[in-house]
Amino acid sequence: ATLGKVETLMGQNKYAESRKILDDFIADPKLSATLRVVDANMLLVEAASEEGKNEADNDRRRDLFNQAVDALKFVKAWYTREGAEVNKRKIAEIDLATGELMVRKMEAEKNLKLEEQMVESRGKAIVAYMTIIDRFDPGDADLVSHLETAYNVFIPLLLEHEQFDQVVEEGESYLKLFPEGRYRTKIETLVNQAKI
Numbered sequence: 001a002t003l004g005k006v007e008t009l010m011g012q013n014k015y016a017e018s019r020k021i022l023d024d025f026i027a028d029p030k031l032s033a034t035l036r037v038v039d040a041n042m043l044l045v046e047a048a049s050e051e052g053k054n055e056a057d058n059d060r061r062r063d064l065f066n067q068a069v070d071a072l073k074f075v076k077a078w079y080t081r082e083g084a085e086v087n088k089r090k091i092a093e094i095d096l097a098t099g100e101l102m103v104r105k106m107e108a109e110k111n112l113k114l115e116e117q118m119v120e121s122r123g124k125a126i127v128a129y130m131t132i133i134d135r136f137d138p139g140d141a142d143l144v145s146h147l148e149t150a151y152n153v154f155i156p157l158l159l160e161h162e163q164f165d166q167v168v169e170e171g172e173s174y175l176k177l178f179p180e181g182r183y184r185t186k187i188e189t190l191v192n193q194a195k196i
Contacts, residue, residue, distance in 0.1 A: 002025050005021065019048055026044065041074045045072050052064030065101070072094060072098055076091060079091050088140075092132075093146070095132050095146075099153060106125055126161060130154065148174075151177075151183065151187070152182075155170055155171055165194075175187060175191075
């Protein structure tokens with residue numbers, strides 16, 4: 001019931017109120033060993049980062065995004081304790097969510113015209129996606145769609161970061177792995193832009 005209430009509040013963009021309820025829920029020792037606390041942490045990722053997107057105070061925004069990162073780490077630890085292979089698809093989704101979180105932080109800083117912080121967050125997002133791409137096995141049918149999604153975000157970030165040689169290299173890797181991929185036209189365009 002509590003998590004349902006939070007989802008309703010988040011649907012109304014009441015992220016600060018949602019976050020407070022989630023903090024109390026997660027702190028309840030009776031729930032600490034249940035899957036519900038994992039669900040609560042996943043909701044906290046969204047609530048804290050959405051609240052952080054519009055936070056003008058640097059320290060406060062950093063704290064909110066750090067809270068979202070910590071919540072994701074908790075969820076990943078929960079799923080890896082049974083063995084990474086058992087929940088590899090879920091762990092892959094969490095890894096992608098980590099990258100998405102850094103992109104969300106970068107976009108918040110871009111909207112607030114915080115150029116230096118935005119460049120730093122973009123660099124962290126690039127590292128997050130590079131880690132995903134390096135770790136995912138393209139021959140694993142369970143993870144191949146996650147790998148393609150990672151490339152789709154990673155390559156434009158590299159172009160924004162003016163890593164032109166790497167755009168070409170990673171773009172050609174994508175096109176080799178996914179010759180008929182969903183993002184083929186987009187990636188070809190980005191590679192051509194980087195070559196120019």
